[in-house]
Amino acid sequence: MTYPKIPLAQTVVQLCKAKNIKHIIISPGSRNAPLTIGFTNDSYFKCYSIVDERAAAFFALGIAQQLQEPTAVLCTSGSALLNYYPAVAEAFYSNIPLVILSADRPKHLIGIGDGQTIHQKNVFENHILFSANLKLDLKDEKNVPEQEELPILKNLENKFERLLGLQKDIQIYNEESINSTINISILKKGPVHINIPLDEPLYETVDKLSVSPKAIDAIIKPSKIEDHIIQSCLEDWNNATRKMILVGVNNPNEIDNKWLDELAEDDSVIVFTETTSNLHHPSFFPSIDQIIAPLSSDEQKQLQPDILITLGGLIVSKKIKQLLRKYKPKQHWHIDSKMANDTFFCLNNHIETTPNQFFEAFLPKVTHYVKSNYKTIWTNTKNTRLKKHKDYLEVIPYSDFTVFNEILKAIPNTYILQVSNSSAIRYTQLFEINKSLEVYCNRGTSGIDGSTSTAVGCAVANTKPTVFITGDLSFLYDSNALWNNYIPKSFRVIVVNNQGGGIFRILPGHKNTENFNTYFETNHNHTAEHLCNMYGFKYESVSNKEDLKASLKSFYTEEDKPKLLEIFTPKNINDEVLLNYFEFIK
Incomplete structure (x- = not known):
């Protein structure tokens, strides 16, 4: 085994292992190198490399959502950490256990103009169950290269602390902080943040652990109703x-x-x-x-x-x-x-x-x-509505409404259905769902920002196949979700492309103006085809009901790569069809 030399890095890795945190999603960086070395050199952990931190955090959220146990994300210092925030907020409101591990600069390098530094302490303050800010190990002066000598004040502080024997106290503090923070995520089902200051040199390794941290079990107290x-x-x-x-x-x-x-x-x-x-x-x-x-x-x-x-x-x-x-x-x-x-x-x-x-x-x-x-x-009333619902489908033109009817009834039994936010989940609500499906949607914050990444994480974590239904803006917004090597061949994506934010045409407002088209609906002519070519997806597209039905018959058959079906719909009638629906079924 190869271990990072830094005791604090060893402590974090060993306690994650003791707490059965198996899945570690790592975004590349230098400051987090000791932790990356520790996790990737231990066969217990399943490590993933996801470059984009926002995508990485939602990928981890998808795994934790399925396993209902803490999943960790690890990043370097600076703005990298801020990219986790959308997923942290989603985990907070959706009760999903997510453990944020952020590497940080030593305290004396923060706020002096050093590179890649921000104030990381308590950065998620309003959307986190708990934040732990660990203490830096005392510097081993024998191994400080001349060019990396500590500032005189820091050097004096280090010597003073060593005289008082505080390294042992620092180790105890860090162990207790890590234990209690992870326990909170386990017991309360939500995100926690562990901020980890690490000093250079960062890449040194040893073949023997210098610390042996003790795990403190999370005690679940049974709830009793009076x-x-x-x-x-x-x-x-x-x-x-x-x-x-x-x-x-x-x-x-x-x-x-x-x-x-x-x-x-x-x-x-x-x-x-x-x-x-x-x-x-x-x-x-x-x-x-x-x-x-x-x-x-x-x-x-x-x-x-x-x-x-x-x-x-x-x-x-x-x-x-x-x-x-x-x-x-x-x-x-x-x-x-x-x-x-x-x-x-x-x-x-x-x-x-x-x-x-x-x-x-x-x-x-x-x-x-x-x-x-x-x-x-x-x-x-329900029975009357259901009859009118079927009647309506017989008389309306090809549109988002007819598309959702077709794609929802075509999903095979026992699939996991991930749905993005905005119009996708709202259309899905109007149709009968196969009861053998398991349905998920990021409704904690109801954002479109990480729906695709969450679906990918879900597909990786669960042995059941996953299909993801999304709109064009949500898909394009989170396209870095496909930038990884872990997507299973069984993964299926359906993009309903109405060339903009179709939901805004349903809401009150002045439609069909340049201002509306540019700033609300955000018209575009982009497709998913080139992204599929770049990321190794099989791509299909349809733009009418007959081709859609034909494509869905083979969409779920086994392939040697994941598949994406892009369905183009006529944006100028989708809102009218939906609004008329509620009038029709009265």
Whole structure:
């Protein structure tokens, strides 16, 4: 084995190993060389080289999303670290365990005009679970080259600390900081930052470790719901005739089917599910906007629940947010062991446990179903909408709407479906999804910036094949996601290219003006073809329904390289087709 000579680098690497952080995504640099040497020379770690730090962080996020365990990203000092921020924010709001390892200059070289330095301490302050700023090892004066001699004040400080025997204290401090920081990521499911000052020389190696850091286990405390909370919930539940359960982002198989079946039997309960909820039941209500967008104010008021229970992460549907903010439920309970968002400005009960634990403690104590026609009324509405939905597909021209219908029903069973943000996820919400699929989307911040990189990381981490559906702007924005050597041959990308930000044509605004086309929709004539040639993807393109159907028949067959299908749609009618849809299905 070859190890970095610097004790601090050895400490970081050994504790990552002890904490079972196996996947290390490394962006090239010099200041992080001791850590790179340590990780890449230990066969325990699976190391990846991703040049673009923003892409690297989202790639790591995709891996952590699938494994639900900490994944590390490692960069050099300076602005490299700032490129991690979009993925850090996404991990923060999506509860994904991400460990940021940033190499830094020694403190005496920061703020004096030295190259590649910024103030890295607590740089992610508002979007991080915890930041640890480690201490520099004391300099071994016997090995300081003449040209690298320390400034006199630093030299005196170093000698003084050595006299006091502080190197041992520094080692203890660093070990405790690394342990506690990684434990927070494990226990609280989110991003943490470890800032690591490293002094030159950086590339020296040894064949024996000089430190043996001790790992401190993360202790998971079981959550217990107090009996009085359950009793209070039961009293309110048994008296309410209109109960709504709204499920946002939710990992597959996170809620037991027996609880879903029990909720489905209650006529006073309707369960709204989003595509990202990964929940399926014939009695539930997917495609939320399909149900509520055509409603009049009086009909919206009829939907107003007495009790709203929210589960999972953030909600895609803007229309359900508007409805529940206007017609607030009398009570809003959110069930989550970590946090609760007051999305509808009426949250009055944060039940700090998992949905499974809550339902296990709660539903067996529900002794009767209150008489109600709440679900019956809205089931009839759902069935009417579904019929009108099918009718609409028969009469509309080729457009984004027809394209999403075709590509979603063509995905083979048991695939992982990654969807980018903006119009892609909103169109996906309007269609029935094969229940064998696992669906993911970066809804923590809802940005387009790292959707492709996340999908690539997901494809690398999971043995199931992955298909990624995205818009043209999102794909082009994150095209460095393809700049790596790890993409599996089974990976599939579908780019719906409407030559700009099509979602902005749906929003209120003055369309078809030079100002709109340039600054909102951002018209372009770019395609994915040259990127596919550069990065080794098989490329296909279609621009009509017949060719799309034909292409989809062979799109998922095995190939010797990943594949990308680019679907060109007519941008000038896409918005009209979508807006007319909600009028048609009334």
